[in-house]
Amino acid sequence: MKRSVPFFARVATVVVAGSISLLGLAPASGASTPTATVNVVGYSVLKAAYAAVETAFQATPAGTGVAFTNSFGASDTQTQNVANGQAADVVNLSYVPNIQTLVTAGKVPASWTRQEYVFGHVDATLTGTKAQTTFPTPGIVTNSVVTFLVRQGNPLKIKDWSDLVKPGVQIVTPNPLTSGSAHWNITAAYASQLQIGKNGTQARSFLKQFLSHTVAQPSSGSASLAAFVAGTGNVLVTYEDDARAAVNAGDQVQIVTPTHTFLIQNPVALTLNGLSKPAAVNFYRFLFSAAGQGIFASLGFRSVLNSIWSATKSQFPARNTASTLWNVTNINKQGWNFVNPFLFSPNVTFVKGSHTDPLVGVATYYEQFAGSGS
Amino acid sequence: MTTHPPLARRVRRHVPRWTSGGARGLALAYFSLLVLIPSVALVTHAFAHGAGAWWDALSQRESVSALRLTIACAAGAALINTVAGTATAWVLVRDRFAGQSILNALIDLPFALPTVVAGVTFYTLYGPQSPLHVNITGTWIGITVAIAFVTLPFNVRAVQPVLEARSFHAEAAAATLGASTGHVFRTITLPALAPAILTGTGLAFARALGEYGSVVFISNNLPYRTQVASSYVYSLATSGQVDAAAAVSTGLLMLALVVLASVNIVSRRVARSQ
């Protein structure tokens, strides 16, 4: 029969076990304590870009000793998380309504469009010869265009949107409920028809066809790219910068810029938390500086600063001036304020009596072709 | 006989209290904070705009499509695994061969392996770049295979202990009386195993209804076509429509609980009729 374990050995075991457990509460990394931490929340394709921008910023005097936390994911999801309390100082989201959601939620000041001028020292409202930015839209940190990515050699000879609805074409595009990229893709698809002279009804029916050709709808832009590169589908609709990143990574894919493409403008804002952090304000300034914009440009983004854009625009396909490139205000003067509910209102409305929404949303497009599905 | 109440009282006083009141309060607080209150919050949000809106959210075409797909694939996988699980339990208990213990250990792998690992592996193994040159991504077959992987242990582990505990006297007697093995199995063994088989299938089905990580990659997540219920709830929840997400969640949860409860009742009734 074993002798009973002495009391102090029992106590020692409990103490050791408890200490091991308490290791769980230890802070994550043992890195040298930073002078400040900036919390960045962004949409999904930004990961590589921000890694480069943050490293460059940390090399500047304003950025020495500044640490970053980064969270990237589907734009609408990230917006909801920040609205629900996730720590964020700088939010770089996919399209302007995301920032507006955060303004409504009280996380971003209503004057966020002025931050570019006040902190970034860039006046986006100037036009003509004095223009500092490529488009007069304040609060935008990067531009891009909607692009197709196809298999090497473009076997299906895809050139424009109408080629996407030919038989045998399998489209990969993200899920519009969660992804900002999906909003751009679907808006661009709609606008492409308006550009070739079709009316709203015909454009909507084109959207139906477009959606019926999708074979995968991952939750974010970067997830869609990963699915496409892994072999799903034969054309991906995405941001130009994401497509260029795939080509530069050596994947067997090829960029096709559609004849009737669409301008993408990604907004950035300092949150109320970020406004009180000098390090965050300095980082915001860096995003709009020549150095920061240069890094974005080198990674496939179209810079918003005229100076950087004129230096780098030869790397990008044509169709890049305000007169030739459609943007959200070409569909309707109110821009996203009209287009977002027009194309993306969910068809579940929790307001008594308004269940049937007269405006046709994306969800109801699905319904109309979903007959024999699943 | 009149001494019983006083004796019982005396005995009860000497039975130790295994859990103190403070410990019980702590356990209740722990469970409430972590499970109960969040569940109540879920139900509250689901019915925040009344039962009409709750039903609205559940009866959206996209929701119905996701639920129908999930139920169909879960049922399909559960049925396949009912047969396969019983056969596996049989082989583990009534057979003897080299490597049997490895088989026994392998059955628990879906319990041990993270769902995302399974999901990503299935996508690569049975997807566009499959070394086996099969591509079942974006199909109900792919979803059913993933669910079958996740739920096989439920079926096996429900039947296995019953088989182990069973002494096969009745079967042996029937055999000496001239019954064929098939007949013996159908009329004697199977009815005796029925409650356990039923329980396993019910658990498997209920688990399959909510499966996410192993299914979402291979399904390609196409609304109205290959989007499973958990993925639909995820997209609702992460795009700001939390009330709708809560509504569909409670519908899913009710379905799972109804299935579990009815399986419980039916298997008990079957067991009683033995």
Added chain:
Amino acid sequence: MKRRTWVVRTAVLGYVGALIALPLFFVLQRMFAHGFATLVSALENHEMDTALWLTIRVALVAVPLNVAFGVGVSLWIVRHPSVTSRVLDTLIDVPLAVSPIVIGLSLELAYAQDGWLGRPFAAWGLHLMFNYWSIVMASIYVSIPLVSRQVIPLLREVGTHQEQTAQTLGAGRVRIFFTVTMRSLTWATAYGVTLTLARVIGEYGAVLIVSGNIAFVTETLTLNISNNFENFTPYQGFVGAGLLAFSSIFVLLVLGLARHRERLRHEYRS
């Protein structure tokens, strides 16, 4: 008869082999597919290592809490049945029927900044969502029934005979628990602890919702794997997946051992 046995055996081995063994083998093969040197540098990837450490840290807190709760609540339910304990018995198993996405949603609804509990906690300066604590909470929720499901049937079967004997010999309550009760419960508890650990390490759906996916801060190993697959680095994802596959094999071994010892104890008693 022999042929039928052989047919069933082959069919079962084929099914389990194709469904379960093949994916496991595939993960490990992918992990080693690019040679040892690549594997070592992938294992040293800072983001994955931080994710691994976060997962371990979560387990270090979530698993002991759930084990203490599981054993304690089992004792309560079996030894002191009451209305409360019967209700608890039914409710404890609910997390098994709930999708992890729904679990994540429930926790977010309760603990986000304007949630029922989130709002008062925030007023006291406690933030419990989109950080380490939300991951711990999600891990606890998903694995809460796993220990008690093993211990309760065992406690019912074992009965109080031995404890009462110990008590008549003068042992105190704590001593009885650790030397008598836990003795018969050892392997069932070990089984439950191992299942809990596996579940906590492997949780994905709930963590996806409540963590905020903050790289190096709330990115668990499971999140890291899916992030790698979404960001051009599938091999890194397979290395992480391989690590988890190895830990699963270890879990299987412990489960097998626990089952074996439990069967020995059972046979010895009967």
